[in-house]
Amino acid sequence: MTSRMLGIGFLSPAIISVCIFFLLPVLLTVVFAFTNMSTSTGIMGGDYRINTEQLRSLPDLDVSEATVERLETAGFQITEAGLTALADQFSKDTAEELREDYLGETFESRRDLERVLKDLDEPIRRTRDRKEAADLFAVTLIGERFGTEEEFRAALGTTGIDAVDHDVLTEFAYTGWTWTTDNFSLLMELPSTLRYAANTAFYVVATLTFNILFGLFLAISTFYLPGRLANTFRAIWFLPRILPPVLYVLMWNWFTWDNGFIATVMGWFGVPAKNWMMHTSTHAWTAIVLINGFVGASLGMILFSSAIKAIPTSMLYASEVDGANRWQQVRYIILPQMRWPILFMTSYQTLSLLTSFEYILLATDGGPGRSTEVWALAAFHTALNNYGGNLQYGFGAAYALVLVFIGIALSVAYLRFFNFKELLSKPRIEQ
């Protein structure tokens, strides 16, 4: 019992981390994906208001014409009730003057009424006071914000709007987010969806192939080198992984820009200068596969190198005695024993490539012409990057949620494929 508790105690940091860094984000992604959350709806909830911009689309709503007219024409009206309040809170003389000259009159906007209050013989002198005084005569709710539904409904009541229309108007006036499945139907509808999916598939497959093959090549070729030389090479090939991504991509930019290294060297041979990363989508894809590939290959190299070292050297010596050349050693001894590490790297890299976009963001930002826009980058652009300012958090989360599901499905598939139980079974020798 105590040892079990101890085990849980040791595991708890891991469990807490998994909850905070994996389960919570996934949960939030699910929640966000089923909302229409954006900059304009805010995250924490909304208020109730109808502004003049919305007035224009009122006729499209299912409300009576009388209501539309009532909302459109209401403004600020000089009424007895308002005048009494004005006399109480400000000055009797002002109220009296206003009654004499303006009783019953309606002003379209508060600013018009403010001007009147300012120009009276007994004016309200301070700006803030004038605004408060004008608000006493408001018979409109246009442009005003109400914190709760009750307040808004009460205001609809006092403005004299037919109770039948209250529900529709309340829903119309709500500025916060609401639950919806529209994000997914929008995903199905958009022509770009299929292209981003195809881009992602191409990116994952091409980069993965490069990763594994190049990682294997590095591992095998350094295996046959003398120890110190091999370590030096491995250290050099490990650089892309330990460099900060921004710096690493910046170096690629210098390398490929139209006044960069390649362009300069090619210039000596009469090739006109061009941007070797962004010239066409083929250039962009090549750059992206290489940029990501070198990072991934370094990890493969380390893993494969240690796996090769685990192969009993006696087998290699025996094969040499039998007259096998290097290629035959690789083909018949090394590769067959590397099956598990290769499969592991494949599955691990598929999952990480699916969701990684930082190198693409820094290098091409999805260009030229969105031809290298992958799914994860589209999620980022939708949710967090928009020149016009209205960020689509909900829709971006819907993009991300698709990735979460693909990731989980692939993980399950890989676990079955690997026969995970067999890998974890106890060594037979101890049974």
Place this chain on the structure above:
Amino acid sequence: MTNLFRQTALVGVLAGLAAPAFAEDINITVWAGGSNDSDSYRIEAIEIAADILEREAAILGEELNITVEGRRDFSGWDEFKQGVTLGAEAGTAPSIVVTSHLDIAPWSTAGYIVPVEDYVDLDAWPLSNVYPNLMEIASYGGTQWGIPQDAESRPFFFWRETLEGIGYTEDQIDALPEMVASGEYTLANVLEDAKKALDMGLIEEGYGFYPRPSNGPDYAQFYQSFGGELVDPDTGKLVLDKAAMTEFYQFFVDAVAAGITRQNHIGTDWNQWYNEVANGRAAFWHGGTWHFGRYAREGNDDFWNTIQFSLIPAGDDDGRANTITHPLVYLVMNQEDDRVEEIAAQLVAIATEPRLNSLHAIQSNHLAVAKAQSDIDLYRGDRWASEATEVLLGAANSQPNHLNYGAFSEAMFRGLEAAWSGVQTPEDAVAEVEAQMRATIGDDLIVR
């Protein structure tokens, strides 16, 4: 004696209690997006305004201490906007922000900002002196949310030497702005002249027409050049004019085909871009009024004899020569303490004083927001400010404050990128833009 002592002590204690009761400490934070060193007056004008407001309060016998804290070290607009919106969600938003007028629609709907009209008299000096069209740009849904902080405009530029090389006389070059404005000189002439300059070897391939290398309000100008309208004035809905959009994309495709614009131009490094256009590597390009100062820093201190500027030329007979002004605005953010909002709004109003705003306008090569600024010596004495105001600002329009304009502008630019880089034909790109806009903008879109 004891009595006197007691009385003195009492007076002392009362005085001690009374003084802090009058003193009021207000902390104002100002965040300015997209600002570099030359834009320092976006924050410093608020500091000067705070000093004035403190003095006004002192005369009325109130002790008002305003501490202004400014921040403009954002790596880009994205970081700034994320900081502001997430801060607003968490209740730690700055008191005043300087940002694009396009943010008014989403931020006011979200309740992040409060209407400046609730705190200041728009009919009083200096706000009554601000250009009415700029005030309009800082309002949304019938409410005055912000106050314009600066104005600018996005002109088309010509390199004089290249034009002379292809046969223009100096008088003809001087007359270009008028010819552009009247529609005599169009984008078709731009293509023609750039091609001529390329064929004569005056410029390198890809440097005939050298546009802005990233998305921005500038590209909507070319849509307008071909007769496109961004918003329908009657219904307030966004407009996708397919014919204008196709021709606008086609212009860039033609420019690539003629070898005067690079196919992979988008994404060119901004520093490289500024340096190239400032020193005559490109024949035609477009930019903003604030480029004037930048070109000087890139080593061109003879702007007037090397560069000509005009409106963006019309594309065809349906279109018009135009330019977009994209003013930044002062917005007051929602705070727990209403008093902070009030002080913030008053500071913004004072900072709009013609003299204070001119400090920013001239230091950063922006245009005036108030009429009286043309009577301020500092502003009037600046040739660029007065000529740019005269040639450009009269014909300038702005992008609409609309909740879905961001989606509209993103879709438009993506389509342009796809056509420009040869991934799609202009027709296919427009078809996809239409599908994208119909799906994301829906009822708020009119397709023509």
